[in-house]
Amino acid sequence: MDGTVILAPLAGGLAGACVGSFIATLALRTPEGWADMWTGRSRCRACHATLCVVDLVPLLSWLALRGRCRYCGAALGLWYPCVELAAAVIGGLSFAALPSPEAWIATVLGWWLLALATIDLVAWLLPDALTLPLVGAGLLLAAWGEPLLGFVPPTSLAGAAMGAAGGYLALAGIAFAYRRLRGREGLGLGDAKLLAAAGAWLGAERLPLIVLAAALLGLGLAVLQRRELRAETALPFGPALALAFWGGFVLAVLS
Ligand SMILES: [Zn+2]
Structure with missing residues (x-):
């Protein structure tokens, strides 16, 4: 062996x-x-x-x-x-x-997302210093991952660019609408930047599934913690989104 x-x-x-x-x-x-x-x-x-x-x-x-x-x-x-x-x-x-270049990339991505998830749990924020480089890394991998690292990215550069823009606009739009309707913050823009990163890494076509998985994981975590779920219950969406992002990446690379 x-x-x-x-x-x-x-x-x-x-x-x-x-x-x-x-x-x-x-x-x-x-x-x-x-x-x-x-x-x-x-x-x-x-x-x-x-x-x-x-x-x-x-x-x-x-x-x-x-x-x-x-x-x-x-x-x-x-x-x-x-x-x-x-x-x-x-x-x-x-x-x-995973085989070699994919295993390294999945490991570093996972640790980076774990840092974001734990920071969100402790401090209720997703720092730009960690989300924005992740958006850039996804775009760079889509553009040069294959010639430079021998890594076949899960999406094309066009898919990554559309994913980054779509991910950001989808959650920023929801956050804006929520603020107008309810008069208070629902989602932070940190969540929108993290979803932009997921879009850059996985492509626009996988975004709906990532959001659905993150929402279910977030609800599951809240039930595990036995939180009473009401409209004003605050849930950190970041950890659930980070987990869905990493799981989505590993599955996309495996398939
Ligand atoms: Zn002591």
Whole structure:
């Protein structure tokens, strides 16, 4: 049996756990700004003890300490292990299911979308600094993915351009109409830019299915959280859209 069949997904999963640790911190620090991202040392949120290397090994430290701070015993919460596990699954699954250039692209796209989803959960925003480069990357891959990387994109450059414009206009139009009708914000323009990115990567023809899948996933997540659904219930649409986007990309590349 070819060793790379196991080694590549394993490496993708291990790298994912480390990237997930970074994404979890990035999302938590978004409300204060990313300026002290590189300087601030990791501390226990309860006793403020400075954490050392053995406390910060992705997933393993959390398991070894049974989810409690080594110094004060406070529960560490599920945020870090969940985000680390999600990033590990993205890396492992991409390299298990896809051949080489596609696996790399699916992994990086998945981690990027995980960052957007977690930031939306923590801070209720999808930063332009992350959504707009994703739109550009989708257009670049549609134009030069094949000659430069040997990657056959799921859509043509025309399909990607129409997808980006259509995705943005569809959600921006709904947001505008909602504001006029109800007098308050329904959807953020960050959601519109994320759907523009999905359109650029997957093509205009897949947009209706992505929106439908995201709406169903969003409702499913709300039911799982046992939220009472009323017209004014606020749901972060970003995480559901990010998941539908990544699933749509993997399925489009597989087919
Ligand atoms: Zn502590």
